[in-house]
Amino acid sequence: MGPPRDIKTAQRSYPKPVPNLNTIPYYSFVSNSSYNAGTLSLRKRFAHGVFFRLNYAYAKSIDTASGFNHAGDGGYSGAQNARDLNAERGRSDFDIRDAMSVNFTHELPLGRSWLASGWQFAGTGRAYSSQPFTPQTQAGNNDLGEPTRLDRIANGSLANPSPDQWFDVGAFPVVPLSAFRFGNSGRNILDGPGFVGINLSLIKRIRVREHGEAQFRWEAFNALNHTNLKLPIDNVDVVNGATITSAQAARVMQLGLRYQF
Numbered sequence: 001m002g003p004p005r006d007i008k009t010a011q012r013s014y015p016k017p018v019p020n021l022n023t024i025p026y027y028s029f030v031s032n033s034s035y036n037a038g039t040l041s042l043r044k045r046f047a048h049g050v051f052f053r054l055n056y057a058y059a060k061s062i063d064t065a066s067g068f069n070h071a072g073d074g075g076y077s078g079a080q081n082a083r084d085l086n087a088e089r090g091r092s093d094f095d096i097r098d099a100m101s102v103n104f105t106h107e108l109p110l111g112r113s114w115l116a117s118g119w120q121f122a123g124t125g126r127a128y129s130s131q132p133f134t135p136q137t138q139a140g141n142n143d144l145g146e147p148t149r150l151d152r153i154a155n156g157s158l159a160n161p162s163p164d165q166w167f168d169v170g171a172f173p174v175v176p177l178s179a180f181r182f183g184n185s186g187r188n189i190l191d192g193p194g195f196v197g198i199n200l201s202l203i204k205r206i207r208v209r210e211h212g213e214a215q216f217r218w219e220a221f222n223a224l225n226h227t228n229l230k231l232p233i234d235n236v237d238v239v240n241g242a243t244i245t246s247a248q249a250a251r252v253m254q255l256g257l258r259y260q261f
Contacts, residue, residue: 030085033063049107057099066093078142080149080182090187091132099128118205125198132188135172138235147175149183150236156190163244166232174237193229197222215258225251
């Protein structure tokens with residue numbers, strides 16, 4: 001009596017139609033999202049040399065994936081359990097609760113002389129609250145069905161986070177690979193740093209003949225030189241886990257000459 005049929009089947013060789021092809025990724029648009037927001041705008045039309053506009057938005061964005069293969073700025077790529085995509089429901093990688101922007105222009109009334117006239121002071125600014133991220137482990141392998149997220153036994157947020165310790169790694173124990181289960185910690189459950197940025201410019205406008213204008217421009221980006229930290233390292237099982245090692249650009253200033261006709 002020969003071996004069982006399923007063993008015979010496993011022993012067979014099934015040649016590939018295209019031998020050079022290995023694993024073929026499959027993408028399916030099966031995720032969903034919801035977004036709700038309220039906005040407020042305050043504007044002064046240009047008059048007497050002054051214009052400004054202030055915008056504020058209070059919003060909430062929730063989804064089960066924020067990009068292809070669940071990859072996005074939140075740091076977590078790949079659903080932990082491919083058979084339960086609803087378990088990935090959480091804040092979107094781009095969920096910003098509070099966001100404010102402002103822009104203004106002020107023509108400086110310094111005088112009527114060639115040197116004093118034509119000066120303009122302008123600027124833009126943005127400020128928004130934190131972006132979410134996902135604490136995780138580097139030990140698990142999605143392809144092997146191992147846990148890539150952690151268990152959550154406490155909130156994990158700190159009252160006074162710092163770049164040296166942005167969140168409490170002790171609140172997220174690693175699930176042993178031998179446990180044959182997934183971690184119960186959710187996606188995008190902690191908040192990263194917020195952002196504040198103000199850009200300023202001082203412009204001298206010089207009329208050139210009848211249809212031309214030259215501008216001498218001094219511009220400063222992140223004029224206050226405010227430190228805007230990036231997201232922390234989200235792996236808890238590495239030496240520098242929960243620390244922030246990078247920030248966005250510091251103050252940058254430039255001078256320029258522009259001619260319009």
